[in-house]
Amino acid sequence: MRIMRPALALVLAGVLSATAACGDDGSGKQGDTTGAKLTMFAFSSSPAEDAVLRKAIDDYNKQGRNTVDLKVLPEYDTALTTALAGGQPPDVFYLNDNKLPDLGKSGALEPTGDQVDNPGDFYDTLKQSFTYQGTYYCAPKDFSTLQLVYNTADFEAAGLKPPTTWEELATTAKALTKPGHPGLVLAPEFYRWGAFFAQAGAWPTDDGVTKMTMDTQPMRDALQYLTDNHKAGSFGTPAAVGAGWGGEAFGKGLTSMTVEGNWIVGAMKNDFPNIKYGVAELPAGPKGKGTMSFSVCYGVAKASKSKAAAVDLVKFLTSPDEQLTITKEFPVMPSRKSLADKWLTDKPELKAFVAGGDYAKKSVFVPGFSTVIDTFNDGIQGLAKGNKSVDDVVSSTQKAGGSVLG
Structure with missing residues (x-):
């Protein structure tokens, strides 16, 4: 199941200070979009899903712009919390919607939601799920x-x-x-x-x-x-x-x-x-x-020293072609509205799940x-x-x- 409700009581008493210690100027423009070595944290529901994600990252690496070290972690929440609190976060990471308010409040996230291509193509409910106090932090990767x-x-x-x-x-x-x-x-x-x-x-x-x-x-x-x-x-x-x-x-x-x-x-x-x-x-x-609705986004760490390259990776992963490829073999649905019909082509029996995207309530407070x-x-x-x-x-x-x- 993809509904994760991690305990966040410990989260990140030290995140703000750790972020500041990294010398971030707050511009979100640090670094070039090429030549960076990025780290990405993710979790997976099955070996098959793991393989699909690894192929997507391999395809990105083959483009030669940046190099991504993907870490699919079994104890995901613990690893992410430790990395953020320690001031050495992954550049890009999976972030459950119900965790967004805590990380938004802590200052651990770089707002990148509107920096992907055609941000208006994502379901409104999903965008709301990744918005905290008026700031849209990260683009949703899929939803249920x-x-x-x-x-x-x-x-x-x-x-x-x-x-x-x-x-x-x-x-x-x-x-x-x-x-x-x-x-x-x-x-x-x-x-x-x-x-x-x-x-x-x-x-x-x-x-x-x-x-x-x-x-x-x-x-x-x-x-x-x-x-x-x-x-x-x-x-x-x-x-x-x-x-x-x-x-x-x-x-x-x-x-x-x-x-x-x-x-x-x-x-x-x-x-x-x-x-x-x-x-x-x-x-x-x-x-x-x-x-x-329940969703996961691609978070970008405020403390990342390669934010521009991190956004480049997120743009790639949320592009229509790549998102359709990643979700094709799995029941999670593309977060782009324009992909709904294509996704349903070989799985019309799941139409009801997609239909819910138009009227679902976010489960985030x-x-x-x-x-x-x-x-x-x-x-x-x-x-x-x-x-x-x-x-x-x-x-x-x-x-x-x-x-x-x-």
């Missing part, structure tokens, strides 16, 4: 959205079609439920339930993340809808059916539907190749369609907000288990957020 994944054999046997509304989802889940087999399994956490909040026109904060907005009727309606269906047994959690995540529950036949991102495609291919499934856009709620999400997740788990009330969750999350946002 949440949608409804369903077992086609189970649907055919029951004479069902993919649901398009909340009411239809509830009745469909009920029809597919049997002992030990809830019709829908989804993880009890904000990063899954949040799609339903968006569909209800609710969100934990206002758009500017300046105040909490938990105590609203749309939020209560969304929480109550999910709670009621869990109480009825039609919705379930992965743990309740003995699975680690929704994809495992789905692949093992412990449910007929799940809410997951396009990372599930690789898991199904590798672990459950015999399961036939379809992907549909999540059912619309009271305020229409809604989902969440502000530095320190992870503690609020932790409180919210604790409440969501209580709702799924039936030992907390909607009022409890609204109140506790509103209070936790108030202590962070002021």
Whole structure:
């Protein structure tokens, strides 16, 4: 899975001082675009993805402008945090969207988002995910959205079609439920339930993340809808059916539907190749369609001594041809809107994931907000288990957020 939520409490008390110690003039123009020796940090979900990235870097190196030393790291967050805090960061590095606010605040990033070719071609939600206090820091390399994944054999046997509304989802889940087999399994956490909040026109904060907005009727309606269906047994959690995540529950036949991102495609291919499934856009709620997006960008270190060359590398990796090549063999989607149709040419069954890019909510808040999400997740788990009330969750999350946002 590509959703990474690294702990950032330690991040970089020394980043600002380490950055300053490198003699950066703040111009972002240090160095030529050629002849540099760059270091790039990355992570990978599989050996196949690792190979594709290494080929992309090899192709760049063969152009003769600069030389890139690519390091694909298993303990990625620890390595990146250590390098940034130590004042010797990689020139270019993968950066998860939910980590952006902390690094933006710390001063560790050089703003390069608008320096790539045709920056307006990227999905607006993704650009917002990598913007902190009005500064667009880095170009997104790809993205994922949440949608409804369903077992086609189970649907055919029951004479069902993919649901398009909340009411239809509830009745469909009920029809597919049997002992030990809830019709829908989804993880009890904000990063899954949040799609339903968006569909209800609710969100934990206002758009500017300046105040909490938990105590609203749309939020209560969304929480109550999910709670009621869990109480009825039609919705379930992965743990309740003995699975680690929704994809495992789905692949093992412990449910007929799940809410997951396009990372599930690789898991199904590798672990459950015999399961036939379809992907549909999540059912619309009271305020229409809604989902969440998750992304990674190419960050450039403020302390890099070869920023111009680093930007040259990012331009190469985010170019239409290269981005299409990198994402062609994987379910992650190109972050350029213009590539959607080409990407779908040999994978039309994934159209719903791409469609979500037009209306997805970013899952990024502000530095320190992870503690609020932790409180919210604790409440969501209580709702799924039936030992907390909607009022409890609204109140506790509103209070936790108030202590962070002021």
